[in-house]
Amino acid sequence: MACLHPPDWIEARPYQQDAIRSWLDADGRGILHMATGTGKTVTALLAASHVTRSLDGDLVLVIAVPYQHLVDQWAEDLADFGVDPILGYQSRRNWQPRLERELLEFNNGVRDTCVVVTTHRTLSMESARKTLSRGNGRMMLIADEVHHLGANHTQNALMDEFSLRLGLSATPERWYDEEGTERLSSYFGGTVFDYGLEQAIESGALCEYYYVPHIVELQADEMEEYMQLTEKIGRLFARQDTGGDFEIGENQSLQTALFKRARLIGTAREKLDLLVNLFKRESDPSHSLVYCSDGSTGLDDGGQRHVDATTEQLREECSLTVERFTAREDQAERERLLSAFEAGEIPVLTSIRCLDEGVDVPATRTAYLLASTSNPRQYVQRRGRILRQHEDKKYAVIHDFITVPDTSRHPEVLSDDQYDAERTLIRKELERVTTFAESARNHPDADISGVPTTDRPLQDVKRRYDLLTA
Template sequence: MSVSDSLRYADLAGEYRSDRGSVVDEFYVPALSVSRSYDRAVGYFTSSVLAVIGAGVDEFVRRGGVMRIIASPYLLPEDVAEIEAGYELRSVLEKAAIRDLERAIEDSRAARGLGKLGNLVAEGRLDFKLAYVTSGNRVGMYHEKIGVFRDDRDLVAFKGSANETLSGLIGNFESIEVFRSWDERGRERALRISRHFDDLWADRTTTLRVIPFTDAAKKIVERSHQMAAELGDSELVDYNGAPVTITSESKVGILTIPAELQVREYQKQAVGRWFAMSGRGILRMATGTGKTLTALSAGAQVAKMLHKTGEPLLTVVVAPYQHLVDQWAKDIEWFGVSPVRAYESTASWFGRASHLLDSLALGTSQGGVVITTNKTFGDTAFQNILSRYSGRLLLIADEAHNLGAKHISSKLPENAEFRLGLSATPERWFDDEGTAALTDYFGDVVFEMGIGEAIKAGALCRYTYTPVIVELDAEETELYVEITEKIARIFAAQQGSERADEDSALGALLRKRSNLLGHARAKLPALRKEIEKRRGDWHQLLYCAEGRHPLSYEAGAPEEPAQIDQALDLVGNQLQMPAARYTAETKRVERRQVLERFANNKLQVVASMRCLDEGVDVPAARTAYLLASSTNPRQFIQRRGRVLRQSPGKSVADIVDFIVVPPEDVAEMRDNTERGMVARELARVTEFAHLAENEAETLDILRPLRIRYGLLDI
């Protein structure tokens, strides 16, 4: 053995830390390139790490090196559930490990890395084993991190914080201690770590189980080896499929404002004000004014700024629903980036997101975007992967008001240097604490553009507004009084400090009262009259109340059909107008088809509940019927905005709003309750009427009500 082939002369230090140099370049590559064997026991091992230590691996393979790897597979929540349900432990662990390898070879860099091991596996010179901690039917992960390099005479053992992943080796701050067998001070530790690994490999470690995995992995490694050969050394592609070179100048993944995009002056002003607040703040912009494009323009400017200094940027977009994630993805692709869409099963996105973080750490990408739903964002898997990232981070929150809820506001990443909240109505309804949590995290509102300004600027179209007054029946009136009195008692007891969260008593009562108003039985006959006036018109939206009438839940009460079912029966069957529903239960493919048919004059009416409230683009809509009479400003502002979007041939929209009031002759309702109910309805009506083309006509319709209840001041 020559001196150049010896660990003893590889100039290895006793400690490596990320702040003092490169663990990869100064330790892994030189040690691997002169070794005859490499043993590694680690929490996580990914084949993509071989793209980093590639030179050392190539030499190691050429020299006929032997490798043994012990690792824990990454278990998804569904894997843990299977184990707890009694599924065979070994089969679940193997399935998880195979999934990791399958996902890895979706990336050409990882396929090359795994392919480098193909000859070793084929010749029996590489073995994988899986380690786990077990107690009953509960499984824990093996997180120890030790390794041993050997040449023909000496060994070098090490232990420390780094996992065998790209982010573990170069993306995070890591440290390892190195013990050399020829150094008297480290000899005992080096030999002890070597014995520990041998005990692990032989499954002799108490509380730990180690099982073979090479046979299960063999087919995947062989397939990777073939793929690597087909790709060749000259072709390296990024996650978007474009050829790249691993240099700090790569622009892969950077958001770029499209040349054909005409950014409006107010959008430029919004971005400028956000930058003036050091990249933090909330944009309060009316629905339809282009919040998405404004946010992506801001993200593009941040990415451009960081690229000049060679710093990558990860952008995370959080949106309420899956269809909004898909909508964002189209705009992000227009800005030149293929985003990772994180929703549904973790297995469908976790690998791509992990590889994106690895590529940012490696430098093959200077940026990347992950879009996720509120639900997935709050889940453990997404939080875990986000916690791995220590670089520059931009968080964009679409409909940011949703993130003020207790269960999710605590999960917003504190390491996000840039924070941008988007909402037409950032204030949370009956939740001052949640509103404060939003501004504490994102910052104050830095730019505002209301509907009135947007109409004047030509960003939204003009509209007419028609309030239709309907009365509660006697049963509904009695229930309304009962609910309102309970709400008043909570406010009195809590002195107004009660939060209206979904799981609070106040929140439940407010929803029940809103649901009662939304389901008022007199609305369906009134709706028929209004739709008959527009029977020949296309592009009509119908907003229905969720669930069923609250009185149908009462003991012994007959079950009433859902309002949306009654409305579709009225429109589709009785009036013979082409109609379809668009709800949370509608599959995503069907949703797209519904919107396409609506835009192409194949559907006259689309009936929805909450699903069209936030963010969905339906610019062709010309008429909106608001059956669900929520007093929450956010809901009626969102619904108005849906129908005000600009569209070719559309100059004026029509909004028909069903206003619920108590019957004139009812005696059971107390004066204050009755007056308060009408006042809440009139507040919304006044807001709508103020900017309508027919404001004077609308106020005339409501004047008798104002006089009856002494509400002329509203």
């Protein structure tokens, strides 16, 4: 009897059926490019169920995920399909003996299917790959958040033994890594199905949203440090002698300068004051997420963590129950926080990156983006998580804090280098604004709205820096 039986209560949506059909038509290879929140996990398991039926079992199924908590989530989903998978992470002593035993049973015809859920890192290790290669039947790889596998240190997970290959991601292209993106495309056979955010909203898979950008100014001393870091980054880029074909991660000095500049933008002092004012005007602050910078407040690294400062200021000035959801909280505490947030017992969660991939918070009604990288993957993932459907939510509201130079300074009094640096900063912020605004319920006005109580519309900033077409 074949494994992987879909439960009666799971019925594939039409777009999920189309995705599975596209993958099967491509001979069981390809990447599903689907918006966050559209059910990539269920789609993949339904595809695997189809394979086990057609093969009458006889399948070694390996599901690879980027983080350990996602191993547990996939195991829960597999339980609905009648599967008790091998969880291949942490110490090998906890899972290697069972894997070897089940592969032996599989090879001898005693077991028709062997299912493993592991991390990208573990699958990249020689020991895991060597053990899996002993399987004699068909092998299938489901790669969740497949873009992670394009990194140099995880590409070993892309084993030739997997004749069936299914990649999943809302953002399959790797940022600033054409070689890694091409490696994934070559291995999986490219993207075979696209299902974007607008389609997901139209079909009801995701909820509609309002997008409200707010201008936050870098003050004079913050802008001075921004200029210094920008000049340093320019010098480091200029020193590269590789014809432009290099990975930023290989240059530690460049990587450090880029991180410092991103953190400076993320922790701009004006952001917390604006955040407090927004919460004070909010009649119902429940089910709110606040995404903070991973840096510290102040212009040096000795300041308070931005997430801590944000949490404390909201508690003190708004009299709210606010809890942190970060890497410092263990799995049990995270589950408690999410449960309390869902129930409305904790109205506000502050986070850094832990809510970016793999954590479901469908009850979220309002999100405040204090900090975002210029990497589209991060803010696209965040938006998809915020837009997940929930019975108590008609739509979502996204407040985006747009960082610009002090607008009291006029471009005509700046040097060419200063003007170019400020214009580059604004242009990068506008790329995110455009992405968010184009699918918003209040588009086309979203991208020109400023803070309602101030006279600093984004349109004026665009005009000042000749970016009206950006």
